[in-house]
Amino acid sequence: MSKLGAVVEAVEKHEKFVRDEVQRARTDEAFGREMLERWEKIKSEIPISRAPTGLPLPRLALPEIDEPGEIARYLLGDGLPGEFPYLNGAYREMYLEPLPEIETGSYGNAKSPNGSKGKKNGAKPQPPEEPTRLFSGLMLAEDTNKRFHFLSAHQRSKRLSTAFDGPTLYGIDSDADGVFGKIGEGGVAVDTVEDMVRLYDGFELGAPHFSASMTISGPAPIIMAMYIAAAKRRFGPKVVPNLRGTIQADIFKEVQAQNETIFPIEASLRFLLDMIEWTAEKMPRWYPVSISGYHIGEAGSTPVQQAAYTLSNGFAYVEMLSARGVPVDQFAPRLSFFLDCGLDVEYIALARVSRKIWAIGMRDVFGASPRGQMFKLHTQTSGRSLIAAEFKNNLTRTATELMLAYMNGTNSCHSNSADEPFTTPSEEWIRLAAHGQAILLEESGIFKHTMNMLSGSPGMKAVERAVEKAILDEFREIESLGGVMGAVENRYQRSQIQNAAHRYEEQIYNGTRPIIGLTRYRSPEDEMPEIELARTPRAKQELQVRRLKAFKKKNAAKAAQALDQLSEVVESCENTFPALLEAVEVCSLGQISDRLQEVVGRFRPMV
Amino acid sequence: MASPVRILTAVPICDGHDSAINTINLEFIRHGIEVVYLGFHRYVGDIVRAAIQEDVAAVGISSYNGGHIDFFAEVVRQLRRAGAEDIAVFGGGGGTITPDDAKIMKRKGVDQIFFAGTSLGEIAQYVKKRYGNRRKKKNRRNADLVLARELTQIEDARGKIRNSKFTIRKSREACVIGFTGPGGAGKTTLIDELVLRFLRNQPGARLAILSHDPSVVGEGALLGDRATMINSQDDRVFMRSMATRGQAGGLSPATESCLARLTSAGFDYVLLETVGTGQEALPFRGRLIDQTVLVMNPDYGARLQLQKIVMLDVADIVVVNKTDLDRAKVALSEIEYRLTQNKRGQQLVATVAKRHRDAGVDKLYEMLTEPVIPSAVEGSRGKSFKVTSRDASNPPRFARNDGKGKGQAKKQTKDN
Numbered sequence A: 001m002s003k004l005g006a007v008v009e010a011v012e013k014h015e016k017f018v019r020d021e022v023q024r025a026r027t028d029e030a031f032g033r034e035m036l037e038r039w040e041k042i043k044s045e046i047p048i049s050r051a052p053t054g055l056p057l058p059r060l061a062l063p064e065i066d067e068p069g070e071i072a073r074y075l076l077g078d079g080l081p082g083e084f085p086y087l088n089g090a091y092r093e094m095y096l097e098p099l100p101e102i103e104t105g106s107y108g109n110a111k112s113p114n115g116s117k118g119k120k121n122g123a124k125p126q127p128p129e130e131p132t133r134l135f136s137g138l139m140l141a142e143d144t145n146k147r148f149h150f151l152s153a154h155q156r157s158k159r160l161s162t163a164f165d166g167p168t169l170y171g172i173d174s175d176a177d178g179v180f181g182k183i184g185e186g187g188v189a190v191d192t193v194e195d196m197v198r199l200y201d202g203f204e205l206g207a208p209h210f211s212a213s214m215t216i217s218g219p220a221p222i223i224m225a226m227y228i229a230a231a232k233r234r235f236g237p238k239v240v241p242n243l244r245g246t247i248q249a250d251i252f253k254e255v256q257a258q259n260e261t262i263f264p265i266e267a268s269l270r271f272l273l274d275m276i277e278w279t280a281e282k283m284p285r286w287y288p289v290s291i292s293g294y295h296i297g298e299a300g301s302t303p304v305q306q307a308a309y310t311l312s313n314g315f316a317y318v319e320m321l322s323a324r325g326v327p328v329d330q331f332a333p334r335l336s337f338f339l340d341c342g343l344d345v346e347y348i349a350l351a352r353v354s355r356k357i358w359a360i361g362m363r364d365v366f367g368a369s370p371r372g373q374m375f376k377l378h379t380q381t382s383g384r385s386l387i388a389a390e391f392k393n394n395l396t397r398t399a400t401e402l403m404l405a406y407m408n409g410t411n412s413c414h415s416n417s418a419d420e421p422f423t424t425p426s427e428e429w430i431r432l433a434a435h436g437q438a439i440l441l442e443e444s445g446i447f448k449h450t451m452n453m454l455s456g457s458p459g460m461k462a463v464e465r466a467v468e469k470a471i472l473d474e475f476r477e478i479e480s481l482g483g484v485m486g487a488v489e490n491r492y493q494r495s496q497i498q499n500a501a502h503r504y505e506e507q508i509y510n511g512t513r514p515i516i517g518l519t520r521y522r523s524p525e526d527e528m529p530e531i532e533l534a535r536t537p538r539a540k541q542e543l544q545v546r547r548l549k550a551f552k553k554k555n556a557a558k559a560a561q562a563l564d565q566l567s568e569v570v571e572s573c574e575n576t577f578p579a580l581l582e583a584v585e586v587c588s589l590g591q592i593s594d595r596l597q598e599v600v601g602r603f604r605p606m607v
Numbered sequence B: 001m002a003s004p005v006r007i008l009t010a011v012p013i014c015d016g017h018d019s020a021i022n023t024i025n026l027e028f029i030r031h032g033i034e035v036v037y038l039g040f041h042r043y044v045g046d047i048v049r050a051a052i053q054e055d056v057a058a059v060g061i062s063s064y065n066g067g068h069i070d071f072f073a074e075v076v077r078q079l080r081r082a083g084a085e086d087i088a089v090f091g092g093g094g095g096t097i098t099p100d101d102a103k104i105m106k107r108k109g110v111d112q113i114f115f116a117g118t119s120l121g122e123i124a125q126y127v128k129k130r131y132g133n134r135r136k137k138k139n140r141r142n143a144d145l146v147l148a149r150e151l152t153q154i155e156d157a158r159g160k161i162r163n164s165k166f167t168i169r170k171s172r173e174a175c176v177i178g179f180t181g182p183g184g185a186g187k188t189t190l191i192d193e194l195v196l197r198f199l200r201n202q203p204g205a206r207l208a209i210l211s212h213d214p215s216v217v218g219e220g221a222l223l224g225d226r227a228t229m230i231n232s233q234d235d236r237v238f239m240r241s242m243a244t245r246g247q248a249g250g251l252s253p254a255t256e257s258c259l260a261r262l263t264s265a266g267f268d269y270v271l272l273e274t275v276g277t278g279q280e281a282l283p284f285r286g287r288l289i290d291q292t293v294l295v296m297n298p299d300y301g302a303r304l305q306l307q308k309i310v311m312l313d314v315a316d317i318v319v320v321n322k323t324d325l326d327r328a329k330v331a332l333s334e335i336e337y338r339l340t341q342n343k344r345g346q347q348l349v350a351t352v353a354k355r356h357r358d359a360g361v362d363k364l365y366e367m368l369t370e371p372v373i374p375s376a377v378e379g380s381r382g383k384s385f386k387v388t389s390r391d392a393s394n395p396p397r398f399a400r401n402d403g404k405g406k407g408q409a410k411k412q413t414k415d416n
């Protein structure tokens, strides 16, 4: 019995609580009056936004209700943005243009009912940091570094998102047999701490305006250690507590969908939790795990499966960390989420509902304080929805998905390039993808004047209800299999995803899911577009191997010692992360993962 | 009825994009194709070895992470080098394989590439038509290939090869161990862990594995055991996956003949895995099995259920796997009691097959490799093969999985 069953109960209890409070607001006169007064106060504090045409608008849009029961339903069941259960948003204000001056009201300074103090917003002169993130990685560290400088040249805040190549994702060195052709393909090759130094060269790693995100999970603790070691080499040990960023590290979704697990599940979990424990204490600004549904969705799951598996994976981590005795308020605020956003109707509210379920579970089952209840979300538009046939249509698909992602109040977002089906995106299409977000957020008036602009339509509510019910049903199923671990061992998530993926493809060709340009309105001249493929030149791959060999030669003696020490720590029950920090100074990624596999075994693939 | 088309599918090294191939596998099965699935993140050498041993008509590769021109070409090259140029190579990778790439790949010997936007049905039809009646060349150079092709003949004749050079008499060369037990008990995991120990402790030994998955006459099957076996992807291991093609009881109509052929092919051990079996199953009726191992899952339910499991009376060794689970304690004592009542000197061992260097698996390995008396009575399912006398009054010998095993196991890996 895992805690997932308790989460289901907590959500049901919360729904009942809301129903009861609605009744009470209608029958208990004093309580009804209190609701009305609160509502009036909230409304009176909302500042005025002005569209460029001069049209005045409230900076926060609220439903037009004046009946105490409905007010209670809204405030307690959905919550104002930034208030429990965060259905409308994790924060009070998002994406809004800074106000030139406060016209009226002081919304934003009010105390929220569960005690958290809202951010002082309103009069901030600087625009908030852009939510746009661009995932990139190609060839060798210096090439990706150049791409990073190109991409972030015009950003106020430098938010780099790193993709690694295949060998790195699988913890294999570039000089290993059989991987030569894969070096630098699909992401950047990183073998050693020296590569890590090159990768972020010229960026100020400890600065408040800088953050790095690393998309890697199987060998994540080793790569995290390399990042810290590289930062120390460049800025000294004092930089560590200032490091900001995210490492994906989520191992459950690897086993369920992305297939990059390299150690047995239990050992992988141990290394992960060791790292989370260490960083939660020593790197308070770092997000050591990004609990990801993206890969589950892209592997072909339904949106509901995606949300249910992601949330349940998250709760499983919380349960395991709590069992280790780590205080929930130390790690819960450092958990973040990563969801897919495609074109299915569920995406109208999927992230909204996820935020609500997470908040209720964290508060009522795990006792987290408000910062730990917030579901901090990064979204990526769906790669799978992007089609090779008449690929320029992908611009429209991505734009539609972006709209849905921002309607769901995502905290940051990556938009895919239209050339996604073919290769690592080229600069031309990346630029268009980034500009898609800028057009939506900066040019259009949809999101910049009013928070909650499109929240809470009857259709959206209907989707919320249906999706919430379906997610809870999935939770029950997982719980009946013994919780996340039991379900994983039974291949439950994998087989569900595979069946959904097969159904999805079938539906494309039987017409249930029309694809414009492929199964509908197909152009008579059905050609593949001319696209320049980014392939890593052989000379670069050879350079990477040479550099790695030199590193190994230089450190041979020290490496042997560091690896033996690492083995010893792994055999003991100690936290393995400090030993990894030592090892990465003199060992390559492959040397470390090989040694760890000798001690704990290799992952037995689940298919 | 014609025998089903057999193909192998896999995803290249450093690539975990398995969604397309999983979908295609499901579609193939629906179209009556037998698919041996090797899984994702696979080396060329593993794919070629499997293609030869499984004697498939074609190899389908799904590649997304780049490097496909070299990877496909290398598979073709290695197949040719092994004398198996008649095994076709085909595949896809959505938009990552461009038409220009495909042209080069075809020049290098790839049979067909399926681009993004091809319907599943179209792919399955192509495979059935094109690989359905492949004539295989005779090859005498490569012993694995010769053996593999003979096994195909036996399998396609449903084991009834007349004037057979493959007599059903067991040659004494190989020790045959049969593994059976309920679905999901851990048979495959256990076999793969034993293989690791065989390979390490017996440097010259060669092994064969014959593994089974269920299928219905005239329908396809997914033969997926290879994908989860990490230690058995080795040149010293010959593995063959069989679909039961309609036969009940956990084995295929051709199992016995295939087994006979394997026992005279120079292997030291032949490990046989049945499909997951029900309570009444008694799969090993032949005279070819030396030792039978029943792998149990602690989740068999109530004690009453235990009474109904017939194999418990005849297995030489009973393994209770998954003893990391809480309810294993009860299961162990219930099964121990039952074996004691049998008074047949059966052995009981507790394992955690999924754990690296598990002491219980070490113990099982020792039991299985105890010296065998070659002159022992034929056809007695090996019960009296052991040097250790097993008097009927003996209680079951019970190898528990205590802490002591750990140091031992550690030494074992350090020796490597």
Ligand code: B12
Residues within 6 Å of the ligand: A137, A163, A164, A165, A166, A185, A186, A187, A215, A257, A258, A259, A260, A294, A295, A298, A299, A382, A383, A384, A385, A386, A387, A419, A420, A421, A422, A423, A424, A425, A505, B009, B014, B015, B016, B017, B018, B019, B020, B021, B023, B024, B060, B061, B062, B063, B064, B065, B066, B090, B091, B092, B093, B094, B095, B096, B114, B115, B116, B117, B118, B119, B120, B123
């Ligand atoms: C789904 C997906 C994922 C999922 C994979 C989930 C899974 N378990 O499979 C996730 C999110 C996990 C993922 C991760 C990554 N991905 Co990805 N992914 C995709 C995506 C969006 C779709 C691929 C897909 O499955 N399509 C569905 C299938 C059914 O359709 P199809 O591809 O059109 O294929 C058809 C035919 O070609 C044919 N076919 C395909 N294979 C075969 C095989 C045989 C035998 C036959 C007969 C036919 C056939 O069947 C299909 C039917 O029409 C593509 C981009 C795209 N839109 O295509 C990127 C893409 C393949 N990924 C890419 C990359 C880089 C990655 C990562 C390396 C990113 C990173 N650095 O972290 C990781 C690596 C993951 C790993 N372990 O290897 C790149 C590859 C770039 C390159 N080659 O140059 C792509 C092209 C995106 C991009 N432009 O950057 N990815």
Ligand SMILES: Nc1nc2c(ncn2[C@@H]2O[C@H](COP(=O)(O)OP(=O)(O)OP(=O)(O)O)[C@@H](O)[C@H]2O)c(=O)[nH]1
Residues within 6 Å of the ligand: A489, A490, A491, B182, B183, B184, B185, B186, B187, B188, B189, B190, B275, B276, B277, B321, B322, B323, B324, B325, B351, B352, B353, B354, B355
């Ligand atoms: N908890 C636990 N799980 C195990 C153990 N050994 C194997 N498993 C898991 O049990 C599941 C089934 O293992 P397999 O080896 O495929 O079982 P099988 O008996 O070969 O299954 P079938 O061939 O389908 O009948 C897998 O998810 C394994 O990871 C163990 O010792 N403990």
Ligand SMILES: [Mg+2]
Residues within 6 Å of the ligand: B187, B188, B189, B225, B273
């Ligand atoms: Mg099996």
